Structure formats: C-alpha cells, structure tokens
Amino acid sequence: MTEKMNKRENIYSLKGFSKVFRFTASQTMKNKTYRATFIIFVLVMTCMGPIQYASSRAGMDAVESTIDGGVDKVDVDNLYIVNNTDIGLAMEDLKELYADDTTSDKNAEDSADGEEYSADTLGIDKKNIAILNADEDVESILGKLGKRDGAVIITADDKGYHIKGIIADDSKIETEEIEAVTETVRGAYDIKRFESTDISEGDVSMILGGVSTDGTIDEKEFLNEENREISEDRFFMYMAGFGVLMFIVISMSTSFIIGSVTEEKQSKLVESLLVSVRPMALLLGKVCGMMTYVVLVLACGVIGSKVSQTVMKAMFDINDEEVLSTGFDLSMFTDFGGFETLLLLFSIVLGFLTFGILSGLFGSSCNKTEDIQNATGSVMIFSMLGYFSSFFVAGTDNDVISLVAGILPPFSFFTAPVAYISDRISLPILALSYLIQITVLILLLRLSAKVYRNLLFSDSSTPKFRTILKSAKE
Amino acid sequence: MSLVVNNLYKKYGEKVVVDDISFKMEKPGVYALLGTNGAGKTTSIRMILGMLEKDKGEVLWDGKPLNFDNCNIGYLAEERGLYPKYALIDQIRYFGELRGIDRKTIDERIKYWAERLKVEEYLYQEKAAELIEKQERENSLKYDENGNVIAEDNKPKKTRNFKKKVKLQSPDQLSKGNQQKIQFLIAMISDPELIVLDEPFSGLDPVNTDILKEVVREQIAAGKYIIMSSHQMEVVEEFCTDITILHRSKAVVSGNLNEIKKSYGRVNLSLKVEQDISEYINRVGAQIISEKEYEYNIRVTGDEQANRLLKELVTAGVPVIRFDLSELSLHEIFVREVGDEVVEQ
Numbered sequence: 176m177t178e179k180m181n182k183r184e185n186i187y188s189l190k191g192f193s194k195v196f197r198f199t200a201s202q203t204m205k206n207k208t209y210r211a212t213f214i215i216f217v218l219v220m221t222c223m224g225p226i227q228y229a230s231s232r233a234g235m236d237a238v239e240s241t242i243d244g245g246v247d248k249v250d251v252d253n254l255y256i257v258n259n260t261d262i263g264l265a266m267e268d269l270k271e272l273y274a275d276d277t278t279s280d281k282n283a284e285d286s287a288d289g290e291e292y293s294a295d296t297l298g299i300d301k302k303n304i305a306i307l308n309a310d311e312d313v314e315s316i317l318g319k320l321g322k323r324d325g326a327v328i329i330t331a332d333d334k335g336y337h338i339k340g341i342i343a344d345d346s347k348i349e350t351e352e353i354e355a356v357t358e359t360v361r362g363a364y365d366i367k368r369f370e371s372t373d374i375s376e377g378d379v380s381m382i383l384g385g386v387s388t389d390g391t392i393d394e395k396e397f398l399n400e401e402n403r404e405i406s407e408d409r410f411f412m413y414m415a416g417f418g419v420l421m422f423i424v425i426s427m428s429t430s431f432i433i434g435s436v437t438e439e440k441q442s443k444l445v446e447s448l449l450v451s452v453r454p455m456a457l458l459l460g461k462v463c464g465m466m467t468y469v470v471l472v473l474a475c476g477v478i479g480s481k482v483s484q485t486v487m488k489a490m491f492d493i494n495d496e497e498v499l500s501t502g503f504d505l506s507m508f509t510d511f512g513g514f515e516t517l518l519l520l521f522s523i524v525l526g527f528l529t530f531g532i533l534s535g536l537f538g539s540s541c542n543k544t545e546d547i548q549n550a551t552g553s554v555m556i557f558s559m560l561g562y563f564s565s566f567f568v569a570g571t572d573n574d575v576i577s578l579v580a581g582i583l584p585p586f587s588f589f590t591a592p593v594a595y596i597s598d599r600i601s602l603p604i605l606a607l608s609y610l611i612q613i614t615v616l617i618l619l620l621r622l623s624a625k626v627y628r629n630l631l632f633s634d635s636s637t638p639k640f641r642t643i644l645k646s647a648k649e
Numbered sequence: 650m651s652l653v654v655n656n657l658y659k660k661y662g663e664k665v666v667v668d669d670i671s672f673k674m675e676k677p678g679v680y681a682l683l684g685t686n687g688a689g690k691t692t693s694i695r696m697i698l699g700m701l702e703k704d705k706g707e708v709l710w711d712g713k714p715l716n717f718d719n720c721n722i723g724y725l726a727e728e729r730g731l732y733p734k735y736a737l738i739d740q741i742r743y744f745g746e747l748r749g750i751d752r753k754t755i756d757e758r759i760k761y762w763a764e765r766l767k768v769e770e771y772l773y774q775e776k777a778a779e780l781i782e783k784q785e786r787e788n789s790l791k792y793d794e795n796g797n798v799i800a801e802d803n804k805p806k807k808t809r810n811f812k813k814k815v816k817l818q819s820p821d822q823l824s825k826g827n828q829q830k831i832q833f834l835i836a837m838i839s840d841p842e843l844i845v846l847d848e849p850f851s852g853l854d855p856v857n858t859d860i861l862k863e864v865v866r867e868q869i870a871a872g873k874y875i876i877m878s879s880h881q882m883e884v885v886e887e888f889c890t891d892i893t894i895l896h897r898s899k900a901v902v903s904g905n906l907n908e909i910k911k912s913y914g915r916v917n918l919s920l921k922v923e924q925d926i927s928e929y930i931n932r933v934g935a936q937i938i939s940e941k942e943y944e945y946n947i948r949v950t951g952d953e954q955a956n957r958l959l960k961e962l963v964t965a966g967v968p969v970i971r972f973d974l975s976e977l978s979l980h981e982i983f984v985r986e987v988g989d990e991v992v993e994q
Contacts, residue, residue, distance in 0.1 A: 442730035447726055450698050
C-alpha cells in the first residue's frame, strides 16, 4: 500500500517549468558567446542580400563582357557595313551600335559629358556609320580604311550567311572591338533575315529561343503537374528553404542543450535542482528557453534581411523579383495566407521541441566533455536525415515520395507543411502527419520524465539511443 | 512532523547498493548517516529525497510520501556544483524561485545569509568595492617598528562609478570553501523544514567550520529536521542525537547515540599517576592503548574491571591524579564496527 503511495509521484508534473524557462532564456541572452552569435547571425542575414546582389551583378557583368568580347564601347572613326545579300539592313536595325535621340534620351541625360550614345550601345557616332549595298566597290572601301576605321562585310553562298569584321593592316582598333561590332551586326542581321520570311516578331523570338526537352513522364504525373498551382521550381524553393530553416533552428540549439545538460550533470548541479523541479519540467524549460533565443535570433535576422532588401530596392533600382532572389528566401511565409504561415511556424516549434528533447536525452547520457561530441553527432544525424529528405522531396517532386516523407518522422518534420501548402499532400494527410509528430514528441517527453533522472545519475559513457532505452527498461 | 524511512533497497544490476535501511526521526534534531566510502550513504540520501527511484521501501514525511511538493527541503549535496559562468546572485534567485519563494523574500534572505556566511563581497558589487577600497587603504599605510601608523600614501580617490564598475568573481573563480558556503546559502534560501547536509564541513577552514556549526545549532534550536552525513565523527557527535552506520550497503548500527554508546559500556579509562603502573594494569587484565609520562589510556571491559584497578592502586598507595572512565567515542564505535573490514579490503 505504502509502496503504491510512493509510486504516485507525478513525474509528468510541469511545476517549475516557467522558472527554468525564464532562467535559461535570460542566462542565454546574458551569455557573451550567444550574444556574439546573435550579432553575427543578424549581420549575416542583413548583409547577405546586398553581398549576393553585388556578387551576382559582378558575375553577370563578367558573363556579358565575355559574350561581347569584353568591350563596352569601341573607338572607331568610320564604320562601313557592306551588305552583299538580298536581305536589307537599315540604320535603325543597328541601334546597338550607336544611340540616337529617341532611343537614348534617358541614358544621354545620365551621360556625364552629354554625348549622344546609350550606355547599352557600342557608342559609335551614328554619322560615321555607312551602310553600303552590294553594288558598292568593296575593294576601294577596304583600300582606304584608316587606322581607326573598320568594315563589316555580309555575304551569302550556298552554305549560308557569313559576316566578317575587317580592319586595316596598321589599324589601332583592338581585335575585341571589331569582334564586338561584328557580333552586334550579326544579331541585327539574324532578326532581319527571319523577318524577311514574313513571320511575326513573336515568332522570331520563339525561333531564336530554341527548343528545350524534358524527361519522359507518365500521363498521371503529367496531368498532376499541369494541374499544380505551385510550379516545380517554386516547390523546390519552398521545400529546400524550409529544410534549411529547420536545420538552422535545430543545429543552433542542439549543442547548447547537450552542453547545458552535461554541465549540470558534471557539476552535480542536478542534485540541487532535482529537489526543486521534476526532470521533465527541467528539460522542457531548458529547451523552451533556448527556443526563445533561437526564435529571437531568427526574427531579428528576418527583419534585418527585409530592411536590407528594402534599402537595396531603393538604392539600386531593382525589381521585386531580383530583390527576392537575394538574401534568405522567406517567400514561403509571405506567398500564402495566415493559416499556412501558422502551419509553417507550428511545424518549426514542433520540430524544435522534438529535437530539443532528443538533445537533452542524449546530453543526460554524457559524462565527459568528449561524450558531448558523440551526442551532438547522434542528434545531428537525425536532423541531417530530415534536412536531406527535404532536398530529395524537393528535387523529385513526386506525390508518393511527398506523402511518405510527410508522414514518416524525422522526415515529416522537415517536409510535411511545405508539401501541404504546395498541394502535394492533402489536409487530412497533414493532420495525420502532425498526429504522428505530436505522438513522437509526447513519447520523448514521457521517456525523458522516466529516464532523465536516472541518466543524470548514471556513469554510463555511451551517449547512444540504446543507453537511453535501456535506462527506460530499468 | 516525523520522517520515517522504511526498508530502503536499491540494486544496480546485480550489485545491491542499499540494503534494507530503516530509521525514524520523530522530533526535530540531527540524524547522522555514517559509513565508509561507498557504503551507500549518498544513494540513500538520493532515494530519501526522491531523486533516485527506490527498488523497495518508502520514505514518509508526516505520514505521506516525501517529495518537494509536501515538504520544504534544503539540500547540500556532497559534490558541490554551481553554474561556472552565471552570476551567483542569479543562481541563488533561480533556486529560490524554483522553491516558490517570491523575489522580495529571496533578496531579503540572500542579504541575511550572505552576511551570516560572510560571502557578501561575492554577491554585491558595493561590498566587493568596499573590500577593495579597504585593502588599498591598508596597503597605503606605512608603519614604524612598533606598528604605529606613520604615513599614508596619497592615492587618487575612486570615482563615483567605481562601485558599479567592480567586477564580481565568477563562481569558478571562488575557492572551494566559498563555493560551499554559497551552496549552503542555496540550501537555506527556502527556509527548509527538512535539511539534508551531505559532508557539510569537508573542505572548510576552522573559521568557516565554526560559522557553519553555529548555523546548524541555530537550525536545531529552530526545530528543523536535519539529516547529516559526515566523516568527521567529532562534529557528528557534537550535533547528532541518532545515527545509522552503514557498511557495505547495510546498516550495522542504528539508533540513539547515547543508547548505542551505553550498549558498548564504559570501557575507556584515562588515568594519570606519578609512577609506572603497568604491573597493576596487567594484573587486572586491562589493555594499555597509549602511555605518555604516566598518563595512561586504558581499555577496560567495564566498570567492574576499572574499579578493581583503582582498588589495586589505592591499596598499593599509588597517588591517582586523574581517574576518568568514559564510553566509547563515536569514532571508536565506527572503527570497531567497520574498521577491521575496511583494513582487510
């Protein structure tokens, strides 16, 4: 009878939870290392957008200059374009060589010296460009080319059209400069030759756009894809973005929780703590305290990212699409309604708690500082599984895979909400997924209530799940 | 109020670490749990406090299973521990709040105990600043050969913000003794009705031992229930009314200390004379434990043998300066019960 009375202690009581939570949160905020992490993370989130934009601009400029032969402007006194074909080429077709009043008003205003050329053209004076027909004496023209003169000859034979750039033997024009001119004339001539076949401007761009091929897919998948509101690309972005976010949240707290539990165990502080608070409340308070810090870091990071995006938009005159492509992509939280956003946040909390409790359990089985690494590694393996699964699900975009990953933990923590908001799984499946996730969390909490105290007093030095389960059996 | 511990039993794998330990505290006072290293004292304490699950047995406080919901417990663990980098005052407040004490009361109690235990300079910046100023003032004085102050160095006065800028020592910078005093403060912060002190005096210097002894005396006078585990027998003897000696997980002696001592009889005889009396001692069959300049410590079988020796000495006309027959000390009882086996081990 009295033994039964002894068993009646409510090990699941959360008395003292709020105090542990408050203490953990406040001490984390006071900790210099965590303050430094906070500042660095927020700075990274804030500066990531501008840096990404600047580096992508530099990359694009490099690509563009490579395509142009690395030339923005050419220094040519006279340019002769000799068209020996039936396809006519007029001065207005060659706007990229020069700029006139109508095409370059804005750029001309921007130009420091007020010259009449656009920043997007090769900057040749329109007056110095001469378009010559086939009946002109090409040889006499070539013979009088000066040191800063150039010519572009367009010919045709039974093999196709040919465009050649020519400069004088003693020319001071760089090879890259005449190549840039030839390439520009080629572009304009290409468009003219398609137009000469009486097809529309739209058709011309379709023809020049080429043809792409996709892998063979079955009929059902094809129809699914056709009916999807969220494209494969957007799905990839949301799923991978959520996976990364979840992984950051978990990895930021895992080592802290394990370290903190081990510190209390090693310093024997638990002996004093456990006469005032029950193990489950102690662990949950610690995990939630840490979650407050992580959430605050993320919230400040997001605000920083948004602020820098707004500043960039104003400073660089770039559009929304370009802004979104820089910094951390948080569009999954803004592209959907409030309910979907709540689901995403709920999933993050659920995942954090589950992995936090798991970290605490592994931490309680550590005895030495070296054990902390093993314990962190074990938890990280679980979270890595989830992290990679989000990329796998994103990459395959297959309904069956989305369904399986959305139901099975630990994958479901990383994939289920995005699969739902992207219409890859239905609401009942998401509800089932949450049910399983909550069950896992409750089981882990019950396990911690049962074994945490024993593990804290044990001297086992193998932080493995096996040790934890063995302790539960005992 | 009463504390009843019935048949505590704990096994790790095949090894029994606590085997059927029982004792009772029906009135306030100090109960000592003694034993050799690894005898099961700390495991018993952990089971009593509900930190470890009992395989068998029960612990009742006022007739109900003991836990921190129905009993205000203060516990000083054998292995001291503080968060190494968190501010001490925050840690003490945390423990106080966990015990459900409001912040105002906690701060009042911290102030009281900090003064009592002489740890104010580790908790309050102004006290740390005062100490620095005092030390600097003392260092600036010059003395003559008779110890009289003859001059004082003129040092710049501290700024008004000095007290706020003084950095308190972090817990890991404190000496072991001071850490222990802080932990004692934590144990006392809730003004507990049941105080469990596991080796409370180990690592303390004589001055701090006296401070702590005084506090324990006050707590006894205040009607607290105290369970104490210690290897310092003279300290235990000073405070405890009841004891249990554990050896190899079993209780080998248990009960009221006076009763236990009585049960061993008065067998220690301290005798001071002015000549060699070895012959008389051997004649009555007593055993000399030690002898120094005619001061003898003798082990007798009881009152009868001691009286026989006294009669022999008086009859022989040997002047007896001191004749003191006493019971075994706790130390001797402890060694007698577990000592031989410890040596064998």
